[in-house]
Amino acid sequence: MPHEFVFDCPACEVRVIVDADIRAAVLEDGCVVCRGAVDTGAFVPRSESAIGGDTTQQ
């Protein structure tokens, strides 16, 4: 299972699950939706979020 993150855009409030490769691309190119600048604070590890229905506690 690749490491996944929840991307929560600070500019347009889109919220999507991304993997490490997409995260790197978004950090470099900006938000995929609004092209706004993004920093690492816009990503949280998916395990810390209920998004996607995965609420398993470890």
Ligand SMILES: [Zn+2]
């Ligand atoms: Zn955006």
